[in-house]
Amino acid sequence: KAGVTQTPRxxxxxxxxxxxLSCSPISGHRSVSWYQQTPGQGLQFLFEYFSETQRNKGxxxxxxxxxxxxxxxxxxxxxxxxxxxxxxxxCASSLSRAAGVDTEAFFGQGTRLTVV
Amino acid sequence: QQQVKQSxxxxxxxxxxxxxxxxxxxxxxxxxxxxxxxxxxxxxxxLIAIRPDVSEKKEGRFTISFNKSAKQFSLHIMDSQPGDSAxxxxxxxxxxxxxxxxxxxxxxxxxxxx
Numbered sequence: 270k271a272g273v274t275q276t277p278r279x280x281x282x283x284x285x286x287x288x289x290l291s292c293s294p295i296s297g298h299r300s301v302s303w304y305q306q307t308p309g310q311g312l313q314f315l316f317e318y319f320s321e322t323q324r325n326k327g328x329x330x331x332x333x334x335x336x337x338x339x340x341x342x343x344x345x346x347x348x349x350x351x352x353x354x355x356x357x358x359x360c361a362s363s364l365s366r367a368a369g370v371d372t373e374a375f376f377g378q379g380t381r382l383t384v385v
Numbered sequence: 386q387q388q389v390k391q392s393x394x395x396x397x398x399x400x401x402x403x404x405x406x407x408x409x410x411x412x413x414x415x416x417x418x419x420x421x422x423x424x425x426x427x428x429x430x431x432l433i434a435i436r437p438d439v440s441e442k443k444e445g446r447f448t449i450s451f452n453k454s455a456k457q458f459s460l461h462i463m464d465s466q467p468g469d470s471a472x473x474x475x476x477x478x479x480x481x482x483x484x485x486x487x488x489x490x491x492x493x494x495x496x497x498x499x
Binding site for chain 2: 273300311312313314317319324325327359361373374375376377378379
């Protein structure tokens with residue numbers, strides 16, 4: 270059974286540009302969540318999608334957005350990149366609820382974004 | 386504002402020893418407490434989780450101890466092995482709109498010497 274696949278694995282962008290990251294969940298998983306991981310702030314919840322609808326959003330500016338397609342694949346977009354957006358962006362999928370009591374969230378390996 | 390405080394930041398133990406990582410939370414609305422293990426270049430993986438109505442949960446060499454009144458919980462790794470060397474994150478989750486949204490601790494880098 271294939272795991273969560275994130276593409277690309279590494280990305281270098283210039284300040285002011287925008288970027289789109291992709292996440293393919295485990296087959297059958299309908300919930301996809303995104304997280305930002307940095308040395309300074311640790312792991313922080315970005316947003317969660319279920320059945321193409323954003324159900325929850327973390328405390329991030331509007332430059333961070335996402336969407337989910339009918340096949341549960343998800344993309345996140347960051348516009349007007351800032352140096353502080355350099356981070357490992359992780360995607361996690363679960364059968365239904367994100368990281369719920371009875372539903373484990375499986376993480377991908379992440380996309381390492383560097384903004385220069 | 387750091388809602389989940391994790392300590393220590395790093396931990397070195399000898400093979401066969403006990404590794405103990407502590408977390409404290411502030412929001413009493415949290416009601417699901419998972420621990421994740423992350424190896425370099427990999428995403429976090431769920432290790433073990435507990436609900437606040439249970440004071441202890443054990444799975445193999447890993448045990449969570451939970452103290453609801455003190456708003457603290459800890460991970461104990463018995464008979465620590467070099468393969469346990471990884472970064473460990475505690476989290477406290479709250480249900481919002483049918484989903485559990487986690488707040489993570491800053492992580493503990495564990496090194497187990499052979």
